[in-house]
Amino acid sequence: AEALSSQAVFTPSCPLNILVSGLPFAGKSKAMAALAEKYRLKIIEAREIVLEALTLAGWQDPSKPAEPVDPKAKGKAPAETEGPPEPANEHFEAMRDLGSKLMDGLGKKVPIPDEIYAQLVVQE
Numbered sequence: 001a002e003a004l005s006s007q008a009v010f011t012p013s014c015p016l017n018i019l020v021s022g023l024p025f026a027g028k029s030k031a032m033a034a035l036a037e038k039y040r041l042k043i044i045e046a047r048e049i050v051l052e053a054l055t056l057a058g059w060q061d062p063s064k065p066a067e068p069v070d071p072k073a074k075g076k077a078p079a080e081t082e083g084p085p086e087p088a089n090e091h092f093e094a095m096r097d098l099g100s101k102l103m104d105g106l107g108k109k110v111p112i113p114d115e116i117y118a119q120l121v122v123q124e
Contacts, residue, residue: 016039016041018035018041020032046117046120046121049095049120049121049124050102050117050120052099053095053096053098053099054099054102054103055099056092056095056096056099057097057099057100057102057103058103059099091123095120095123098116101116102116
């Protein structure tokens, strides 16, 4: 990170996309944060956009405990079971549709096509 801060900032005249990949604990997040700060870039994490799309499509994360039911609620369902949030614009509709495609693939236990991931990044 220090090597980056000692150099002049280069501002590209076209969109700049950088893919950072590597083994766990290799320093990807730290490198991304330094690059983002230095060049004023937006970090797009695949895991986050996949979870966003799945959530908009109505997916429930099995690793999170269900919202407890209040006995005084008189039969009202927890907020999480009321379904996915309503889309507010084209972005949310597209993300929900992509989330549905992801859920279909996950349900069939087939690999998700790269095109779906590419569309998620473009939507982000």
